[in-house]
Amino acid sequence: MAITILEAMKLPTLKDFKLVAGYRGLDREIEGASILDYEYERSLSNKPIVTVFRRGDFVLSSLIYAKDDPSLILESVKGLVSDGVGALAVKNIYYDVLPDEVIEYANDMDFPIFMFDKKGSYYEDIVTEIYDKNKEKNSMSFKEAKIGILLKEELDKSSVKNMAKDFNISFKNNLFSICLKPKKYIEENNLSSIINTLNRDLEISHAAYRYHGAIFIVYTYEDRHREKKDIDFSKLVGLAMSSLFVNLNDYYVGVSNFHKNIDELNMALKEAMYAMRVASIEEQNKKYYYEIGVYKILMPSYSDSHMRSFYNETVGKIKQYDQKYNTELLDTSIAYIKSGGNIKETAKIINLHENTVRYRISKLKEIFGIKNSEFEFYEQLSLGIKLFMIYQNI
Template sequence: MFAEHSEFDNFMLVLYLIFKRGGMMAITIYDVLKLEKFKDFKVIAGREGLTRKIKKIGILDYERDDLIEENFVEGEFVVSTLVVIKDDIEELYKLVERMILVGISGLAIKNVYFNTIPDEVIELADRENFPIMIFSNVYFEDLITSVINFIKQNEENEFLVSKIDSILYSNLDSVVIRKIAYEINNNFKEKNIVAFCKRKDIQNSIMTEIFTNVENDKSFKIISYKDGYIIINTFEKIDSDKIVGIILRRLENLGFNLEKYTIGISSLYERLGELNYSINESLYAYKYSMIYKKDISFFNQIGVNKILLPLLDNQWILKYHDEMIEPLLMYDRKNNTELLNTAIKYIENNGDIKATSQELFQHSNTIRYRIEKIYKILSKNCKRESFYEELALGIRIHNLLNMDL
């Protein structure tokens, strides 16, 4: 039976989720500077404006004065040799002022006529957060093609993100999910397993990258999502005993190696209409990897966290967390102690006093004293015989709640 939501309701929900995230993603100058053709660009002014959004790219040739307003638009990224003022560099100040007034995103100067710009222009650009760059040895046509392709790819990815959000948040039944899956990729097969990968060094990541198909297989899809990548893998037939090796090889071939990426992988699902489960599981497995400092985690191997992760918004889970964690936080604040951190390390070391003492650089007796103190503080909420299990559950929930995806 279909979910009660109409298609319009689902569409509006997706729009709400997109704008709740901060609006449609747009490429910035910072993103563009990571592209291959822009790798040698030198930012000489307005560095604080590298987050300016780019809607299009254009060439400034002989335009100046009122022609700037007539030929360029807000959000446009401009490249130029400055041939229009090649004999009068002092005119650059007026030119930049016009660009700022129009709302141009930034200016990249090819050093045909100028290798430097006046200090007053640098001061203006810095004051207005207007990025100015100098480059050489790259054709304008290559820059334009690179940016246009990047913008087009970003727009396509936004469409795919809206489909993923619809699958995850619209409470759809398996028939509708299967239909949306085919809108993502009409070559999808029924069996599916999903990986979520995010760079460990997020500063060096690019919002969307171009990946080539592996082994000419078109039955999978890579989607830039939440600063990482969802990789949907589908198969007509697959040996469940070999699936892990196949997925790991595919990720490696795509460049998602464990040295650069943290990875979460879902269980294998038999029906495409269950894609909501496999995507969610990959996100949960990734979150587990982050919490427990692992390079890769498989959802079917994360133990009790398979239950806890999907329930973090449950009021009873939150109530249990507060009962077990808040008393320790309050005691630490009042007495300048570290009982909560001790409890976390104690649980992470599976109740091993010696391992906990070594990690915290404390004597074993100090750790025993702290654990006993923790029990006394929490004793009204748990009994001695179940203390470790209940503390472990509280700490697991605390770790999960305090780790953003």
Template sequence: MSLTVSDAYKLKSLQNVTILTGQSGFQNVINRMSILDYEFISYKMQGEFIKNDFVLSSFLFAKDDINLLIAAVKTLIDSGVACLGIKNVYYKELPEDLISYAKQKSFSIFLFGYDIYFEDIITEVTDTLRLIDKNQLLEMKVDNLIGNELSRSLVRELALDINSHFKERFIVIYCKTLKHADEGTHFRTLDRLKNLDYFKEEDSIFKYKQGMLVILTFHDEDEKKINLKKVTQEFYFRTSLIPDDYLLGVSDCLQALHQLDKGIQQSLYACKVCEIQQSHQKRFDEIGLYKVILPFQNSFWLNYYYKSILSPLEQYDKKYSADLLRTATSYVSNDGSIKKTAEALFQHENTIRYRLAKIRSLLSMEGDNHSFYPQLSIAVQIYQLETFV
């Protein structure tokens, strides 16, 4: 996670600047702010400005000599600086040769006027960088929580390290946008949400991967008020987020803070099922067999199991174009209904019956009326997860 030049241009203080180099250098990463405010001496600039700097200058020292400005800008570019902002006090345009050089080097240059102050740009960019640093630390803590089998005491310690005001009971929501969003958009949304009355000091909301992780905690006496079915409704109502633009995974209501790792995983799993099943929201208690499959999705034995069931169908399809695998996945997606499967595949019901009989034959399950569907269902769900990932 990083702040790019493209993200920076979306900040409030940079909304009205004039970009001279088009989208060149938009993907450059910004690590810190710097100001060029002394008379240009090439050797003095060496090491003063480093890779990924965001530099501002009025070029006072070059007001009477455009060649000094050109030399300084080229030195900045060659130093790996991310971008350059020029206050248009002395220069309201730059030579075309310099702009072309900047574009060739994937460098961004913009002009800004009297109504924009150095301090405003520096403050906003620096605050954003600090927020990103803080969020990176939070992401690392969450990765540590869910990526390792930690003791209860350590989970609790890490949880309180995330927010020392956490209460014991909690629900975790993972909210992932369906639209492509840059870092700046994520952080602007987070800034708005953090200021809502909906979130109390005992709650946390922060960016995690491609979404937002929300941890809502509450006192023991509030437990009776928690209705998981209404959690998503209240979340959308209170945050004013548009449900069609997001996927929402909601954990169970867990009883102790030492279970925070499990709560986070539950919300992530529920959100993953939203993606697989093309649903906008899921609670962990709604995802059925995925409760078992998702925690072990990288297991050799799960992969071995689903391939032992579905590989014969794939091989038969390749040889005869029989569409058995698609029939099997549709059959499972339609809860074993031949009628719904036929409608979904635009086939006659007898065609579906014939294909299912062929699947039974290939799997040597002709007389097995009890375990055929459960085995096929588990194999298909693992397959859908694997092909989705």
């Protein structure tokens, strides 16, 4: 996976580049950067223009070959487009503006063309920075794919252990994981920068990874923790989190259990992710996995067909009733479960009289076909609403 032109525009060496054509092509991917100056110089080769660039190149040029003949610019741009080049950036040594026919052609072909100042970035700096950014993105994308395997696949312990060592040869045997999900959207480039900074700050036996807009941090320790009966896990977590440069109030935070074998890395990652999701659902800043109760069962299996069927038999029926009779039983159900089945607290949450809440609860019991068992009613409603909250937040 390569960076897009839009991502490249945020690099320091490209920040002052001015887009003059092809704005609809900014989602093109660029594999690297190449320089065009003499390749199209007819006087050097005595032959027609022949394109020599790779698909996905970001081509840099001063247009020296066309300094005395502007018509060569359109001819060369057509060649670049034919080769599948990603974009062209022109240093304004010989041209401050490009011919109208070049701009028109580039717009028609959604081929981005930039102008940049001759006093600005050097070619070699641009080439190097694009190369480094692609290398970084490919490394992160590869690790992100492997995180996905650990989260989604059922792996034996040997496979998990081998993958852990592939991630970081310095990983120790004891571990826990933290999952951070930004409360507000963070662009991929900015998220990658945060992860890079985290990895620079973290000890060699710890590491941070990106996964679908979230950040996983894996903390590993020597086996001596196995023998320490008095380990205060919350203190260990507190020390780890206090050392992070990010403001944790800007994130939903999930913390896994403490695991005594690196071959349980997949379990730690899953636990941290589930805890983070519950923190998001309950709008709390931080959740430990051991605190999430029945969500331990619901989170791994919410997409299973039997879970969907149960959801349709509970919340699905409530939503159908609300739609048919223009009622608000679903909102009442959510408040009722959040308050732990307390009528008075439910009334406060939705700003209604307690008798109105009681009436709505009795209507819910009718919908469920449960009249004589408060426990069975609350159990089914609670599971249904928790599934609803998962589906709303995943």
